[in-house]
Amino acid sequence: MPSNGKTKKNSKKFDFIVVSNRLPVDRIEGSGDTDRWRRSPGGLVTALAPVMGKSEGAWVGWHGAPDEELKAFTHDGMRLIPVALSAEEVELYYEGFANATLWPLYHDVIAPPEFHRTWWESYRTVNQRFADSVATSAAPGATVWVQDYQLQLVPKYLREARPDLRIGFFNHIPFPPLEIYAQLPWRRTILEGLLGADLIGFQRPNDASNFLRCVRRYVDVTVKQNEIQLDGRSARAEAFPISIDTGQISALAATPEVQQRAKQIRADLGNPKTVLLGVDRLDYTKGIRHRLKAFGELLEEGRLNVGDVTLIQVASPSRERVESYRTLREEVEGTVGRVNGTFDTIEHTAIRYLHHSYPLNEMVALYLAADVMLVTALRDGMNLVAKEYVATRANNDGALVLSEFTGAADQLRQALLVNPHDIDGLKDCIMAAITISPAESARRMRLMRRQILDHDVERWSQEFLQQLRNR
Template identity: 35%
Template sequence: MSRLVVVSNRVPVPEKGGAAASAGGLAVALLAALQERGGIWMGWSGKSSGDNEPGPLSLEEQGKITFALTDLTEKDVDEYYFGFANRVLWPICHYRLDLAEYGRKEMAGYFRVNRFFAHRLAPLLKPDDTIWIHDYHLIPLAAELRQMGVKNRIGFFHHIPWPPADVLAAMPVHEEIMRGLAAYDLVGFQTDHDLENFAGCLRREEMGDALGDGRFNSGDKIFKGGVYGIGIETEAFAKFARKAVSHAMVHKAKESIIGRDLIIGVDRLDYSKGLTQRIDAFERFVLNNPAHQRNVTYLQVTPKSRSEVPEYEQMQRTVAEQAGRVNGALGTVDWVPIRYINRSLSRPILAGLYRLAKVGLVTPLRDGMNLVAKEYVAAQNPDDPGVLVLSRFAGAARELKGALLVNPYDIVGTANAIARALNMPLEERQERWQRMMDYLLEHDVSRWCDDFLNDLAA
């Protein structure tokens, strides 16, 4: 079995003898695959080294895995990460042309850092290594490696949405991005819609076409594209949630909402998550359903994200002000309608809160998959499960057929879905939950990992 080489923008290095620093399902699955095959996980250390050239790769071996971390210069971070990746590619892929700020300096930095990664990775490679590159930060990496003569099998997985041709073409360097993807042997997307959009981009720009059986051509290169909806570690998370209800903080939360139904939303602070529309929908629900006033609590957990990017700083102020306005308008001496937490909570606490919540409110304006939706389902008590209210624009909507699907731009429709979820009979809740849980157990993150690597090897 060939070694596996994983490359991602950031690397969740486990503590010695412990779990990964980011113990999410993706890290668990990739670490397991690396431990089985042996190999390397390379990425940015998260540190910047001023204006000087970064020092040598930091190599740390744990079992059969070598973690290879590199610093970047402050200029690299500004141009590659905060600049092109998060102020051009991220908004374009989330259909937000109005927020994309293209600059040639940032574009040059993005390609420069990918070239830098290639030069750091190439000396570590063996001829039969399988290389798996992750996400929008590193799209050009395979093309850079090919130019250096690397002939290994290289796969790419795009974790966020892929836009249609009209949206992508608004980005001045869209052709270079498309050529970067054509340098891979296998390109994976979250949903069939994303893959269809990608095929449409090839055709519309006359850069290639679909050949059938998942194969595409671009110039003289033939490569494959496929759908690999990422999952979670379903069974493990369900056990985790059962234990988490006894956590002291979860117990306090339960005591604080006695007699009230809990609605929960958990999102990174980002304009793609539909937070302002969601708060509007909750307010409309309360106003339209007097019987639920004082009998429901909406908990929104929203850790800060990319605060160095101005759009995110503005978003933080807007959401906090909106939650405050609703609480001021609707709250009473003994009832605060919205509990807004602007920091991270540990995974045990979140799992326990998911299990307490009668409604999981997951309403992004656009999302590649959304694992919060899947974690909420996995965390439920089978005897008395909650209801998932899910945006039709999340990738998870293609898979979780037991959710109540909503259009997050339709405030009244989302408010009505919240009311329906809270009033749903037990038998219907159980049937909807079981349908989703069966799917999640079959399509967990380990299967996602195995399916992609098997197709790349084939």
Template identity: 35%
Template sequence: MSRLIVISNRVSVPKAAGAAGAQGGLAVALNSALREHRGIWFGWSGQEVEEFTGHLDMQRNQGVTTATIDLEPQDIEEYYNGYANRTLWPLFHYRIDLTEYDRNFGEGYERVNARFADSVRPLIEPDDLVWVHDYHLLPLGSLLRAKGVKNRMGLFLHTPWPPTRLLVSLPFHERLVESMLAYNVIGFQTEEWLNSFLHYLEKEMGLPIGEDGHVEYQGRKILCKAFPIGIDFKEFTEGANSDEAKEAHDKLKASVRGRKMLIGVDRLDYSKGLGERFESFGRFLADNPEQASQVVLLQIAPPSRGDVASYQQIREDLERKTGHINGAYADVAFVPIRYVNRGYPRRQLAGFYRAAEVGLVTPLRDGMNLVAKEYIAAQDPEDPGVLILSQFAGSALQLKDALQVNPHSIEHVSETIKLALAMPLEERRRRHEALYDSVRDTDVVYWREEFVRALFGEEATPDTRESLQIDQTA
């Protein structure tokens, strides 16, 4: 049976379910696959050293083998803080105004990808399947090919892929995209991102696109396809019914004292539209004074990428807006916005989701957004909350029964909040049932199996495909 070699920027070491800081659904799914296939998860340790040595730290935790390397401070600044998070991330989220082009960033990105290739190459055996994740490592496949790796390799991009007219603003964009064509399978979250990538190949590189999504390049046939990711439905719903989730639910419900609650859970990132969300909630309070003291917004926003100036600015902006709205509508026993800069264990989050009458998921641009799916999975089917979802989230294509909004329109979001809070129970149940079925049927296990099945390729026999099936109880 083929082993699975997972490569990503960071490695998630398995932890006990429900533990503080426990990994998300993606890590749970990949760890399950790695246990089944005796695989290895390779990536950066998150630690820095004064001089890169290439030392591999091999560990085995709960049946999963991990291999990590440390990086130099210059690597972290140029590859991670620089090219990954100040060049590719804003560009891929359509924020060309925040995109920084610096030759040193590009050189650091290529250097660290080369270090990844040098370090992981000895771990790859002839029959292994190699699965590379995300925008940090786009050229890794071509570097491994140059080192003689003939294995089938796949890349999955967790972010959006920008339109061609934006991507061509990236210096050396041709070289970056050409390096991606070393993979056998290139996966995207949605058909929109897939079509943007294929448009680039056709218009900028002159490559014909097959009806089945295949592209031929230098004698290699590459499958480009959308593989929408889901949550670990089984694990999350079990957690939502746990004592820990119930305690979190009851504590939060008691604290709002009969008021209705909206909830947002997002990393502190400009792609999430948090400033626009706060302004929309402020408009709702202004337009509906009779409800201004009866509705609470709980926004959980753990900080991220604090070394990047634009993220520091986001935090300052949100703190200012929170103070302005609370100053206008709070009294001695009540504040309308509870703004929390910390994370919570998944089971507690599930309890928070169930306590909220409205889930407010309004990113300006997202690859998928699994918070929307978690909110649906956590609801009481007898008395479910309402999901308000940005039309620019990748999950909007699957979650059509959510109340979809344009997050740039403050008035539209404000009016939709009012509609959600007043929605009759029968309509809430009908919408939730359809959303719940979608989240359940296209979970992370389905996503994982679909991608790895594609990675086996057309030449895979039924026997080898059967050997790939994952024990969902693993």
């Protein structure tokens, strides 16, 4: 496949198009000649599928296999338009620039970002291809919603090709402060790419403020409050904190099958008094090492005892071809081995470490089984796991330990907030969660549940799209 090839034109035009790095489907492996697909898990497709059903909607994205071109197809009522990527582009654009340059830079340089011109050129080429695909698929005056940091140049490319379109962009990860963003050699070009959108959405008000400050510094435009004045038009930057499908999670938590599975999980652990739970992608931004260190020290100090307390750590595989992620896995598994080797008994395990991904019903059972949820991210745009845990607590029990460096901390203010870099403070916070009174737990959980019931993922998408259409 030529690296600068364009997606073939589609005869049908669409009034609403979502653009993301990946299509919202996964291929099902089988022996037949016909491709079979299933809808990917996640809140984004849940939020946007109804919008597509009400309009002439399509989704543009990569289908997940390199060096393969697919024609547009329909699945589960959604028109899907694949964008082809070569194996080299997956390496340079996705694993390279998106996840070894932008990801660490946007997450406060927890790991050092790498700056390579070959990665940047691939990023530009791929972003142009995505924009070309949308430009040939969009009806006159269509609404286009571009998703996330992998496609920050698409709004500008699309604006140049199709000035008639209404373009939105949402950044699902943090946007860094000026002093960090300044390191990026292509800082102005990225900002100009984003300013091709009419509305640029962020998870937190601080992210929007960081973006506006960078625009003031590096782009020759006028910024008044949240509005950026451009040639003949304006763009707006604003926070739209994403949420979850609260109804789906709550309904699953209420089913007898899932509740029975939660009881079985506790029984399989030896019915400890307290089950702690961490659920993360295996990523250096998630604070897994800090969490394990705090837990290990609590055992060493005798403040916790194996048999009374067990920690389940789910760490789903992530970017395993990237060196920093391979190193992280070795460190995490080494720590788990040391803690378990020191404190395990014949009957009980200190840390039950699970390097797997699980279906949603199993995740909900884990949430129900847990007395304390530990979300100790060092930096996180939102963290939907925290919200999913709260959604399962219909009895208003349980406790949430939540890093103040997550977007979720802005909405779930009644959580036990913690600075995960402060190991002693994290240990004290874990103990507070374990010993919290039922009355205090119920008070906090009731308020957090009210927040996520009122602000679910459907409301998030409606609010963003309504503002975009009013531009």
